[in-house]
Amino acid sequence: DAGVIQSPRHEVTEMGQEVTLRCKPISGHDYLFWYRQTMMRGLELLIYFNNNVPIDDSGMPEDRFSAKMPNASFSTLKIQPSEPRDSAVYFCASRLSGRFSGANVLTFGAGSRLTVL
Amino acid sequence: GQQLNQSPQSMFIQEGEDVSMNCTSSSIFNTWLWYKQDPGEGPVLLIALYKAGELTSNGRLTAQFGITRKDSFLNISASIPSDVGIYFCAGLPGTASKLTFGTGTRLQVTL
Numbered sequence: 001d002a003g004v005i006q007s008p009r010h011e012v013t014e015m016g017q018e019v020t021l022r023c024k025p026i027s028g029h030d031y032l033f034w035y036r037q038t039m040m041r042g043l044e045l046l047i048y049f050n051n052n053v054p055i056d057d058s059g060m061p062e063d064r065f066s067a068k069m070p071n072a073s074f075s076t077l078k079i080q081p082s083e084p085r086d087s088a089v090y091f092c093a094s095r096l097s098g099r100f101s102g103a104n105v106l107t108f109g110a111g112s113r114l115t116v117l
Numbered sequence: 118g119q120q121l122n123q124s125p126q127s128m129f130i131q132e133g134e135d136v137s138m139n140c141t142s143s144s145i146f147n148t149w150l151w152y153k154q155d156p157g158e159g160p161v162l163l164i165a166l167y168k169a170g171e172l173t174s175n176g177r178l179t180a181q182f183g184i185t186r187k188d189s190f191l192n193i194s195a196s197i198p199s200d201v202g203i204y205f206c207a208g209l210p211g212t213a214s215k216l217t218f219g220t221g222t223r224l225q226v227t228l
Contacts (some may be wrong), residue, residue: 004159031214043160043205055214082132091159097185097214104148104209108159 004109006092012115018080021112023092024073033106035066035091043091043100049075050097082116089113123206123219136193136220141209146208148188148208149182150216154195163204164191196226 005024014018025032033048047057052069060067064083069075079086093106123140130136140149148167152160164175164183166189173180178192189206206219 005174045215048214093159102165102197105150105162105165106160106207108152110157111159113157114178 002078003089003108004092004094006109007092009110010113010115012117013082014083014117015083016081017019017116018078019082019086019114019116021077021090021092023075023077024090025075025094026107027073027095029094029096029107031095031097032069033093033095034075035093035108037089037091037111038087046077046090052103064115079114082114084116088117121208121217121219123222125222126220127223129225129227130196132196132203136196136200137190138206139188139190140206140219141188141219142208143187144210145186146189146210146217147186148209149180150207150209151178151189152205152207154205154221156157156202158207159163163173168170168216190209193224196224198226198228201226206222221227 007047030051036044036046046059047067048055049069065079067077069101089111091108091111093108095106121140121142137228142219150165151163154160164173164180167181169186170184171182181190201209203223205221207216209216
């Protein structure tokens with residue numbers, strides 16, 4: 001398996017523009033998570049899905065952020081309009097739930113580094 | 118909400134030295150995970166712990182699940198330059214679906 005695939009790896013945009021980050025989880029995983037990482041706040045959970053259904057979006061900063069998971073192999077995180085304070089590295093991660101060894105372990109993608117000017 | 122206190126925040130050590138870091142929680146966890154993050158990459162799992170008292174090794178790394186279920190420790194023996202990075206602990210309480218992450222320990226290794 002190629003692991004969790006994120007795109008783009010780097011995005012530089014101007015304030016007010018729409019940003020869409022994409023994620024392909026590991027095939028068969030039933031949970032997908034979106035995290036944001038900054039020096040000041042560390043790793044923050046934004047939202048997570050179970051079987052494509054959003055379960056907890058309490059970490060989404062504000063209405064400018066939205067996430068979708070139209071099918072088991074694809075998710076998007078959208079910021080509209082973007083602001084300089086949104087600059088961060090955004091990680092997607094997936095896992096398979098269960099009670100077996102290795103269950104519940106998050107596998108992260110390489111991240112999307114967003115810079116909003 | 119639950120919080121994980123990870124210490125130390127940063128460490129500067131010489132190659133060959135042993136390293137210890139730990140995480141403590143205000144509540145019980147049923148799973149402890151240790152991740153390492155290299156610059157420009159996502160966190161990568163080092164060790165997973167599932168039982169109180171469990172001691173697990175992965176090469177030069179050894180991690181322990183505290184018997185109180187409220188703490189975990191990671192040791193790195195004979196550090197080498199490629200050990201440089203940020204180490205995160207993470208805990209999963211019971212049947213909850215969200216991992217709680219520590220704030221990270223930034224490790225620098227000098228020659």
